[in-house]
Amino acid sequence: MKMKQILAVVLSAAMVFGLAACGSNTTAETTTSTETASVDTTAEPTEAPEAEAAEEEHEPITLRMAWWGSQTRHDRTVAVIELYESLHPYVTIEYEPMDFDGYFNKLATLVASNDVWDIFQLGSNFPTYQSKIYTLNDFIADGTIDVSGTNDAFLRIAADEKGNQVGLCSGVNTYGIAYDPELFKQAGVAEPTENWTWDDFKNACLTIHEKLGIYGSSKFDDWQAGASMGINQEGFGIGFFNKTNDGMGFDDPKMLADYMQMRADLVDAGAFPDPGACNEIADIEQDFVVTGEAAMTWVASNQFVALSEAAGRELKLINPPRKKADGPAGVSIQSSQMLCVSQDSKYPEEAAKFIEFFQSSVDANKILLAERGIPTFTAVREALAAELTDTEKAVYDYVDLVGSFDTGGETVNPSSPECVDAVKEQYKYYLDKVIYKEMTAEEAAQAVYDFAASQF
């Protein structure tokens, strides 16, 4: 009997061990699940049409590519990939469309295993992945990538401060507020103007909620609105991080408090979705503005077309509210994202050729339709400008408007330091604490500041 009991203990101990091992490998497990999920949507490398082949003989090669975005972006990008494969029958491109969080989670594991996709998409967080980026300077110098169709300013927004061309910009965008003018009218609220303030925003939300019983505003990118852009609004040349990405760019934590307080007040009043409701929105096509449950929402300007199409109503774009009516707008034109070649690629030159095609080919961009932001190649922009729809025109006009804002002669840092993901996560955490009244806005602002400062 004794024997049996000992055996039972040993066996179950082994089991605990084994299962706990699974626990410690949660990360590995989840990556496989995202992998399988993406495999479903990916693959089916399209059969290259039996085109009369290129003049030169080529070994067939396979490139891997991944990006994040909405369904609209996935469909259009896949169409461009198929077009490229039909023009270059020796190239097969395996692709993985993903959502934003899933994309960066997978990228982190691929970086660790030295297996990053040949062609991948990055935003302002590129310094984090710099060691994995194959810079394009040589390809530009030897003409593999022809940049005569764009200009230095557009190249620079996809380069680091040392002048390394880390990628080619897929388009420029900026942040803004999309709103439904009809709902504003019904609630008797004046439509926002370019000098509106956060107080105006708060009052508009409260009035709309009171009159119509819906949310004044839908989910915000709180990090952008309250911290990144929010700090830019404090004065020209002030940013959350400094320009060399090695320290803080402001010194008064109170600058973070107002936004947090306002968010908490609006949730309290029912004029802004609580964190549970925000969590119901998976992507821009399910936003509460689309369902008619909110009158405003935060967008990146290039998302405006997808949002309007999903809503099927007339929406308008305006810049985010300012801290002071005559203060800096905080928003600026930036590279929405870029395509990069990875250090792990076996065919960096082929990957670079594809990126050049993707960004500069008029045919390709007639499929993409500026969904990643306004194209940076002149010929492409002109070709698209000829046949803009009303919503697309609204985006162009809005980006022009932001471009005309006074920047005080300061340029905005296009990149962010490596710790940005951890700081963002902590910002959200403390914002929730304010919303659920476990902290005051001042305490939370101080805590965010201390955490961010401790990262350097």
Added chain:
Amino acid sequence: MSRAKTDRIESGRSPWNRFIYNDNTVGYIFASPFIIGFLAFTIIPMLSSLYYSCTNFDLINEEKWIGFANYINLFKDERFLNSLKVTFQYVALSVPLKLAFALFIAFLLTRPSKMVSFYRSLYYLPSLIGGSVAVALVWKELFARNGLINTNLSKLGIDTVNWFGNMSTAKWPIIIMTAWQFGSSMLIFAAGLKEIPTSYYEAAEIDGANGWQKFWKITMPCLSPVILFNLIMQLISSFMVFTQAFVITGGGPNDATMYYALYLYKQGIQSRNMGYASAMSWVMLVVMGTVTAIVFKTSKQWVFNEADS
């Protein structure tokens, strides 16, 4: 051992044959797929996570040895302590609920009926699909602000519940989902119930025992070893709750469902503090080992063992 086999071993003159037909060799060869898998996918990753737990590994840069700093920082991290608290709360609520439910259904299904096996399969179904992302997404829709549950509540004239917007209610959909996957515990209970000799019940009936007495005096003691087994299995799997919280609530609101494994994932993959996350997983191992050991220690008091009586 069969006569024929012994003969063959004798006849194999070469040392190779003697080696390959040796019982131990045969045993190891057949066990090798498991052993290789266990070494490659369990032991090596575990040891490397032990190493990383003492470094500041961030997936991208070369790691640096920092000793026990990660472990010390863990206990200063309020989010970590909160994740421990909500995980214990979840385990304490979901495990008894699930086991009680499983036992109840297993008990109902001991009745002699042609439909029993059909019903057993039916009730097992949620366990097969329950851990999947698809079901978690369905659950998210069910309990959404305008989801099926709230729509029906309002039809019945009851106030709707803002399940995921409220710190105190957000855990319930997840706990209910866990309890709903009672199938495998139910099957084990059903097998255990079958093992109890009917003569015990007959004897009790003659002595005039009612159904309630029969359950507490006969069923429960005889079933206690099975309960112990189920309890330990469910404790372990509940501590590792991840998918449901990840998909349904994302850990919110305000960390009310930020369970241990989910926080570990957030630290390791989202914030790329892989060293810190590795330290967390080792603390988890210790915590789960301790809880399991306590259950074993106390089991002497309540597990009835026929051999001892």
